[in-house]
Amino acid sequence: MNIRELARRSGVSTATVSRALNDRAEVSEATRAKIRRLASELGYAPNEPARTLVRRRSDTIGLVWDSGQEAMGQHNPFLLGLLSAVRTALSDADYHLMLLTTPGAEDQDGAHLQAVQRHNLEGVIVLTTPPDDRCLRVLADSTVPCAGIDTAFTGPRTVRVSSDNAAGAEAAVQHLYELGHRRIATVTGPLHLPPAAERLAGYLRACSRLGLSVPPEYVTEGDFFLASGEAAGKRLLAAPDRPTAIFAAGDQMAIGAIHAAADAGLTVPGDLAVVGFDDIDAAALVRPALSTVAQDQRGLGVAAVEALRGLIDATTVDAAQAQPRIIPTRLLIRGSSRPGV
Incomplete structure (x- = not known):
């Protein structure tokens, strides 16, 4: 089935068929509907490269x-x-x-x-x-x-x-603060990426607003993947003034921090509270289930x-x-x- 055969069966010219299929105003609505219905019945598919040239749009x-x-x-x-x-x-x-x-x-x-x-x-x-x-x-x-x-x-x-990365990070810190935590650390993503930098900014802004101290060792960088979160968690848990809560800028890193806590003999959330960011499917499947800042994909x-x-x-x-x-x-x-x- 090609455009010539479709035109013959429709009783119109090939130009009219082309105009109808491309929604051109020169064709009446009745003719357009007739041609489209016949094209559907006969299984006609337009030649996309040619159609692109005519419409000057590729969709x-x-x-x-x-x-x-x-x-x-x-x-x-x-x-x-x-x-x-x-x-x-x-x-x-x-x-x-x-x-x-x-x-x-x-x-x-x-x-x-x-x-x-x-x-x-x-x-x-x-x-x-x-x-x-x-x-x-x-x-x-x-x-x-x-x-x-x-x-x-x-x-x-x-x-x-x-x-709203910064606001999401602020909400996570506020939640931990309201639970009574005053030593809240963070695992960031790669800081050359805007989401990671914005989440760190939100964390720091919330800590400043709440009057929380942020020692340099409380901010450690990861790469958004699980292994980096586990390594960062071990560094944070080895700090002289061990944090009681960790906000991780990504769920995989947060799950890694939970693994680090288990390796250190700590319970979550009894000894260490953890909040992530993203709400990936695994966040609801780990035990304990991960608190997180959900993005609307x-x-x-x-x-x-x-x-x-x-x-x-x-x-x-x-x-x-x-x-x-x-x-x-x-x-x-x-x-x-x-x-x-």
Whole structure:
């Protein structure tokens, strides 16, 4: 079944079929409905490359994630969940998805921009890529619409989407304070990444507001994965004035800190309270179940797609469109910070 045969059976020209399938205003609604119904019955599928040339739109969005962190290979459950949320939001908005991995150092700095131009992509969503990525910088400096989730970058047609990381960290510290803890330490993520830096800022702000002392040894850096959380937990538990609570900037690190407590013969939450960040599936499965700051993955995906669509449709980008989209978090209290929960 091709467009000529569809035109013959519809009793119209191939040009009319093309206009009807591409929602052109020159075709009446009755004719458009007839052609679409017949196309569906006959199993006709438009030639997408040709359709793209006619409409000058590909309905395809590129997605960039940082392969340098080996996030997929290390089975980062939050990133995988976020990727799924973005894919669903794009599908709901009738967009296709093309994955663009971060090129190696030997590749050209403009590889992403070249891919966008080669495949006629309408925009790009960027997931957790370091702000000093040169390939990303070239893309952000172009006129390609870009929405970055947890990525700090600016350009003529860019917008940032993120969870309220600082507020979430503050809520975790406030919760521990209200339980009576006054020696609250933190395990951060890699501080060159915006979410980690913002969560540390929220932790420090809450401690300052509550009048809590933060010795240098109470702040130790991890990499968002379990082993680093366990190593950081052991360092914190060996401090002269051992903390009674730990806020970890990621759930896997928080679970690692619980392992460190068990190795030290301490009970959670009796000897050490622990709160994480993200609400990955494993948070509710460990024992005790992990208290955590939940991110709204679906909300992040929907906000990124909506912001990107606004940039794609806009002739010029105003200040409102360029404003960051901040998605609220919520504290989930479970057994790792409160007995009997």
